[in-house]
Amino acid sequence: MKEFGAKKLATITTPEGNALTYTYNGQFTASETQSGAVAGTVSYQYNDDFNLSAVTVGAQTVSYTYDNDGAIAQVGDMLFTYRTDNGFLTRTEQGLVATEQQVNGFGELSAFDALIASDGQRSEGSGRKNYSSGCRIVLPRRIP
Secondary structure, eight states: OOOEEEEEEEEEEEETOEEEEEEETTTEEEEEEESSSEEEEEEEOHHHHHEEEEETTTTEEEEEEEOEEEEEEETEEEEEEEEOOOEEEEEEEEEEEEEEEEETTSEEEEEEEEEEEEEOOOOOOOOOOOOEEEEEEEEEOOOO
């Protein structure tokens, strides 16, 4: 059964009595609460630009930050780096693992590297670590 409040989905209930209930802050979903065998709540927070700024699941909160262009810069402890000339994602980094991506002139992924810190040290802040390539995937060139 579905229930709508102010033209927004409020509750979904299964025949067994499990329910998923939504609350809203204006147009934005504020929380989702599930009852039944697997119960819990997921809460959402937004910044002044209406971007997601935090997600809380139970007692665990993950924060989201954005760069000046509105692209995601960090989710929890995972960092994102973009090219300044076109905004394409070039690197992700979380703990001992990093990825590097390259795109061709059409914006299609042309190479992908998965990297592991060779010195076994966790990267902190903006400091660079020594990485050894763990996996490299080079995609075929685009056929005209």
